[in-house]
Amino acid sequence: MKLDPFYLIVDSAAWIERLVPLGVKLVQLRIKDRDEKELQTEIRTAKALCARFRCQLIINDYWRLAIEEGCDFVHLGQEDLQTADLSRIQAAGVRLGLSTHDDVELETAMAAKPDYIALGPIYPTILKKMKWAPQGLERIAEWRARVTPIPLIAIGGLNPDRLDSAFEAGADSAAVVTDITLNDDPEARTREWIEKTNQWR
Template identity: 85%
Template sequence: MKLDAFYLIVDSAAWIERLVPLGVKLVQLRIKTMDEAGLRAEIRKAKALCAQHHCQLIVNDHWRLAIEEGCDFVHLGQEDLQTADRSRIRVAGVRLGLSTHDDIELETAMAAAPDYIALGPIYPTILKKMKWAPQGLERISEWKRRVAPVPLVAIGGLNPDRLDGVFAAGADCAAVVTDITLNDDPEARTREWIEKIDRWR
């Protein structure tokens, strides 16, 4: 399975409406706190926008809704993986991405036969408090050897200047949240990411 090399993560369909038309082909909708009706509405809007622009939509955490709404992908953290019904996800044809931060998590993730593995944080990140130190580029190379041919997503503290190192180390895909969403000009920053990643496609 081929993942696009640029992986945008946002917390609303409004962001998808703004940024996906610029050429984003892989986007995660990551909403942590919202009631089910609101979540379903956001997923439906995001899915319609992604279909219009030939972009794959990944739903974070909410695997039941992802199945019910016919989404391409669901992304789970390690805690969510313990409670998710993986057989239901598979039967529904929804592909699975998993987060990893250390050796034990990688073993757990690989046993679930995921469609991609994410490793983070590569660099210090402001998105959330992490109990893990930055992984660094060498860890990307190590993880790639261990997960291949499963695609490897690098996440955490990435920006356009760090992409060459991340891809040279073996990542198949680079994920971004705050470098774009907290930028003064998110549209221009998105274009900058796409332009830089195009050299690695």
């Protein structure tokens, strides 16, 4: 499976409505602390928008809702992986992406036969408090050797200037959150990312 090299992560359907029409082809909806009705509305809106603009939508965490709403891709962290019904996810034809931060987590993830592996944080990140030190480019190269042929996603502290190094080290796709959502001009920054990643398609 080939993933788009630019992997946008946002926390609302409103962000998807703003940025996906610019040419984004891979986006994760990562929402925290909302009730189920709100989540359902957000997922339905995001799904409709992504279908309209031919963008692959990935739902973070809420695999049951993703199945109910007919979504075809979910992303799970290690804690969610412990409680997820992988056979049900597989039976629904839903693809699976998993987060990893160390050797133990990578072994756990690989046993689940995911459709991609994410590694982070590559650089220091302000997205959330991490107990892991920045992984660095060498870890990307190590993970690349260990997960081939599964696609490898790099996440954490990435920006357009660091992009080539991450891909040269072995990443297939770069996941981006705050570099865009906290930018003074998210639309311009998104266009910059798309232009920069076009050479890696």
